[in-house]
Amino acid sequence: MAEMDLCSMYLTELEALFAAWSEPKFRAKQVFSWLSRGARPCEMTNLPRALRERLETLTFGSAVLYDKRISQKDGTAKHLFELEDKNLVEGVLMRYRYGNTLCISTQVGCKMGCAFCASTLEGCVRNLTAGEMLGFLSAVERDEGRGEGHGRAVTNVVLMGSGEPLDNYDNVVRFLRLVSDKDGKNISPRNISLSTCGLVPEIYRFIEEAPHVTLSVSLHAPNDALRDKLMPINRRYPVAALLEAANAYALKTGRRVVFEYALIGGLNDGRIHADELSDRVRGINCHVNLIPLNPVPERGLEGVTRERAEAFAAWLSRRGVSATVRREMGTDIEGACGQLRRRVLKEITAEAETQGKGAGQ
Numbered sequence: 001m002a003e004m005d006l007c008s009m010y011l012t013e014l015e016a017l018f019a020a021w022s023e024p025k026f027r028a029k030q031v032f033s034w035l036s037r038g039a040r041p042c043e044m045t046n047l048p049r050a051l052r053e054r055l056e057t058l059t060f061g062s063a064v065l066y067d068k069r070i071s072q073k074d075g076t077a078k079h080l081f082e083l084e085d086k087n088l089v090e091g092v093l094m095r096y097r098y099g100n101t102l103c104i105s106t107q108v109g110c111k112m113g114c115a116f117c118a119s120t121l122e123g124c125v126r127n128l129t130a131g132e133m134l135g136f137l138s139a140v141e142r143d144e145g146r147g148e149g150h151g152r153a154v155t156n157v158v159l160m161g162s163g164e165p166l167d168n169y170d171n172v173v174r175f176l177r178l179v180s181d182k183d184g185k186n187i188s189p190r191n192i193s194l195s196t197c198g199l200v201p202e203i204y205r206f207i208e209e210a211p212h213v214t215l216s217v218s219l220h221a222p223n224d225a226l227r228d229k230l231m232p233i234n235r236r237y238p239v240a241a242l243l244e245a246a247n248a249y250a251l252k253t254g255r256r257v258v259f260e261y262a263l264i265g266g267l268n269d270g271r272i273h274a275d276e277l278s279d280r281v282r283g284i285n286c287h288v289n290l291i292p293l294n295p296v297p298e299r300g301l302e303g304v305t306r307e308r309a310e311a312f313a314a315w316l317s318r319r320g321v322s323a324t325v326r327r328e329m330g331t332d333i334e335g336a337c338g339q340l341r342r343r344v345l346k347e348i349t350a351e352a353e354t355q356g357k358g359a360g361q
């Protein structure tokens, strides 16, 4: 096995490593439990010092909190995490009555090229490891002062941040197994959602191999002519093939698939689109989640009013398709994918330039 980051390892892999190091097996469980709480080896107080030191020689592979903005409107917290190679990635903690949902990123940037999204503007820098994704959770729990005995700061996880999760398939499946492990974070797959722009072959693989989480499919258009314009991936996997894969997921897992539909003013928000959409998805065990587009200045597309979104939902419901309008959260703190990272990167670059010119502190 190529050397793996400590935070990405399964319990069984830690056990194999500790067997090779002639350490007793129970130590692996201790370490796994510490890691799931975000502890570094030096903090693992119930381990012998020699073992802590040996663990320090491995790559840790986690993430630390770099910046945080809290919405004055709804308490949503947007986090920026720093990885060991200094890359920055986003996460958002949304507070609901039933618990807190952490939205995490799966890649630094994204290469899918969707026309409305900020994450993809500079392409994909690299995939995140499973340990880094877990690290976001631990960092948020520590920041919230919880994670140990005082209830959970994070009850639900959505893979809906920057990046395309199924384009980072192996690490994402590893993350899902780790985060739902009973000896680790123990978050039930029922409380996890994964959102994809529609990598059809990976959806079929995912059905067979991964924990049965809720699958969200970013549809955004009811036909190929429109979807081709918004999402380049559609030219490879058109709407019909994507809907078939989504239906297969719903049938195999018994779980309702969610279709995400960002309403873009004057483009996909008409009655005609609602009718076509309902005709295409009606036979699938699904729910349509309508999101008024969060306009990204660089992209030149418009959102819709709340009233328009409600009307679109009503058109779908009348034709037998369950639909709701997503509550917009954190719009005052650059909640749209990739926006905060871009802002902070710009600030850092601007600062570096000023310092370079000798004008800064």
Ligand code: SAH
Binding pocket: 114, 116, 117, 118, 159, 160, 161, 162, 163, 164, 165, 195, 196, 197, 198, 216, 217, 218, 260, 262, 291, 292, 293, 294, 295, 296, 336, 337
């Ligand atoms: N790559 C995955 C997950 C990341 S994005 C996917 O495509 O599903 C999570 C959701 O936010 C997707 O449905 C995406 O299409 C949507 N999204 C991206 N930019 C948006 C914006 N500016 N306004 C509203 N939704 C947006």
